[in-house]
Amino acid sequence: MHSKYSRACSKDSDLEHLTWWARRKGVTLLGTGDFTHPAWFDRLRDDLVPAEPGLFRLREEPDREISRTLPPSVAAAQVRFMLSVEVSTIYPQGGRSRKIHHLVYMPDFEAAEAFNAKLGRIADLGSDGRPVVGLNSRDLLEATLSSGDGAYLVPAHVWTPWFGVFGSKSGFDTLEECYGDLTDEIFALETGLSSDPAMNWRVSGLDGYRLVSYSDAHSPPIVARETTVFETDLDYFAILRALRTGDGLAGTIEFYPEEGKYHVDGHRKCGVRMDPEETRRHGGICPVCGRKLTVGVLSRVEDLADRPAGFRPDGAAGFRNLVPLPEIVGEIFGVGPKSKRVRAEVDRLTAAMGPELAILDELPVDDIAVHAPRLAEAVARLRRGEVTKDPGYDGEFGAIHVFEPDEPKNPDPDDPPTLF
Template sequence: MRFHADLHIHSKYSRACSKDSDLTHLTRWARRKGVTVMGTGDFTHPAWFAHLRESLVPAEPGLFRLREDLDREIARTLPPGVASAQVRFMLSVEVSTVYRRGGRTRKIHHLVYMPGFDAAEAFNRALAPAGDLGSDGRPVLGLDSRELLEATLGSGDGAYLVPAHVWTPWFGVFGSKSGFDTVEECYGDLTGHIFALETGLSSDPAMNWRVSGLDRYRMVSYSDAHSPPRVGRETTVFDVDLDYFAILRALRTGTGYEGTVEFFPEEGRYHLDGHRKCGVRLDPEETRKLGGICPVCGRRLTVGVLSRVEDLADREEGVRPDGAAGFRSLVPLPEIVGEVLGVGPASKKVLREMDELTAALGPELAILEEVPVDDIAAYSPPLAEAVDRLRRGEVIREAGYDGEYGVIRLLGPGEPGRTDPATAPALF
């Protein structure tokens, strides 16, 4: 069975996350997007853990589904084409570890997965002495990364850990601010239990392929969604049975792992170097010439993902390791619809159009990847043109830096279909 998985999300108990980030809203949006397997996020938080226990029931091995009564309520609010889609949940959490190693403070984020509630409960007990699990859905713990991995492995067969958004400056295992140069430096003698790395929004597999030491790892991509509409903006594609342990085997062996759906990395918040407060955005060569110093205020620049990849790269661009799975770069459909209509992607007008589109053509990821362009053109020729350009990789890129999202556009100024917000018609 081929399906999209989004295994890095957050609940309403994580800081800076939507109050709508509950199982009902997450399931609804997973169906609209075309995501089959979701992470629960935040299972270390006592209130969210209790909600998960109350609302989820066992499905396939290691996976869960919503209780029938909750599921029926969601189905009533969705178009028939997406209302019946399967959505399964895997117990997941992002953990932030803060500790001293090698004379530096390290701040590393990790994704942890458990095959059942008993294992998750054991993991929570092991972590409790290291920090207040109830203070944040993404707990901040005074643990070494190796200790966290050891606690994960000790929680039960099938528990595993994936380093999160590995290049992010502040919290990635390779981050410029507090990371390491190799996975081995971070996890020590337990490194052999790491078999996958999350690319994050600001990098893609091709960037990671430049570092030969990463060849043995599967590259995964997930949304890191802080609100339900963000679900599925990045996914990992599997062709295996719907089964926690089948997904785990695919990540370990590569069999059944089909690659990823990515942001264009320029859209990520840390792709280039810069200083947001001064409006300074720089490519790696410019940063090196300036010695890493902001030319406006004289403070240190935030060195982004592209620079960090180039620091560690031992290959030229364009080299693809033998056996590496492919990937596809997409732009979330609400952003495309918003560009066509000349309004913001979260506007009510875009949400109305999204309802119409998914009712007519199916879930968002299918529209972006599979639905024939002619079928899209029957509803909106400008949207069909934009999707066609997206599939060809013909995009206009304005890269993100120092926490500022980049912008990916598909239509140039004045092109047909790029409308004034005040006069923009509906797509239909």
């Protein structure tokens, strides 16, 4: 998660709007994001009050203007916050520049304040909600662990080329190279948008780690585009135990990894996109301009994999690939997912049927059909995995479609687009 104090993030990324969107999506627990930023830290202290152990709730509910479009049953859903921040480390190691992102979690404001004091000695924490520090990854982990009982760190979007611990541009081949003698203090990995657990299962060295997915939301409407499902008490320390042991970690809800910005290899400027085999044939070079391709997640997984695709370790938590509801509605209407028409229709659907994640993953298709027959057909296909995939590459998002390009999306093609 990120707040409005992070670069390239929405001015609406405040606690009130994040709470509204969590309810709309069907999410109970959010990270605060950015607790190292002085202004956001002060806001968190002012506006959050303790709830369950290690968790917080809003001191006051969002005002009527923010809450106006949520139906009463959704508006009443509880939302909790956990103190979190994404930290970017940039440092030399092994003759290369390393750029690694990490997710850091704290159980209380005292621990967060201690962590901020450590980072504040070496970095300007007020310059960005996602601070950039010159610490190496091992020392950031040590700073995390020494800040308070229950503080922990999760490597973020581990396969992303530029900032993942296994990334092709500035990462490592093993966690031990990155975290050294403290590697045993890492117990969970965040898969990122461009990979899912099935891809990670191909690397036997990752079997001992719990796999989690988070939205990396730079604006409230994309909360829960990826999320992790826990079957535990609503309690920071219960969640920490689930991440350490796997007991209570029910699985994840994922993008189709092809929709992520770095799934396959390519060079966006030249419009070149390649699968791993093509990249190897071209020696990693763009055939148009002769520059190096950005090697994506799929290639990097294949580089480190020692198992075939389709292998699943015993006891691994499951996952489901979904497409955000506004994207599906936008495809049916033939407009963008951020259009006014899509926003209005999703408002109507959630008012009638409940949170977005429940519509996509839980509600019986026949119940959806009462309100939106074409959406019911789209959701049925999505749940069966009957989608077409246009993979993302070199910073360009991919696209997932539940209908074929020439397939009528409405019962009567002469009628204007509608979900009814």
